[in-house]
Amino acid sequence: MKIIVKDIEYDDVEYIGCAGLPSYPVCFKAKHFEGWARFVPFSENLEKYIDEQVGVEVACEKVTDFSVGEFLNEKIENLPEKYCYAVCGRVTEIAHHSQPVGNKTIYITSHDAEFSLSWLDIGDCDIKKGDIVTFNIHGLSLWDEMI
Structure with missing residues (x-):
């Protein structure tokens, strides 16, 4: 799925998944819905994701x-x-x-x-x-x- 990252809460890191990877709350927009999710980035440079299109895999707790x-x-x-x-x-x-x-x-x-x-x-x-x-x-x- 493709999303546009609108905002990132940089100070609210949480480690998730089997590997304990860092995730951050993001406000995002997809083609058919928008809202908040925990985002697990590939890059440590979080600023590069703002207003950029990112391909993501979807998961839930x-x-x-x-x-x-x-x-x-x-x-x-x-x-x-x-x-x-x-x-x-x-x-x-x-x-x-x-x-x-x-x-x-x-x-x-x-x-x-x-x-x-x-x-x-x-x-x-x-x-x-x-x-x-x-x-x-x-x-x-x-x-x-x-x-």
Whole structure:
């Protein structure tokens, strides 16, 4: 997904992910939505990101209220809590992994954002490729594709 970084809160560093990489709150604008997320930059020169287009991977801390819908109304809308969004999109792929048994990754696209959710994120929903789904994401993070 492509974003324009509008503002960075330089003094609010938080280390996230398996590697404990530094992230910063950013106000961003994407083609179909805008808001706040934690941004994990490739470069230590944070000023270079302001008002620049950046390719990012999308991740989140938690998924809630996952359900299968009937009508596709692609959306990503801000929720009241910072870094939280309501999403409606389409399941584009279900990857079955060999270990641990039953582990799956569900890929969901809404506009130009692709979300990768684990089977644990969706609960006991029975889904298949092409299904329309809705869910809330909490703790949105955007990772510079250069990482």
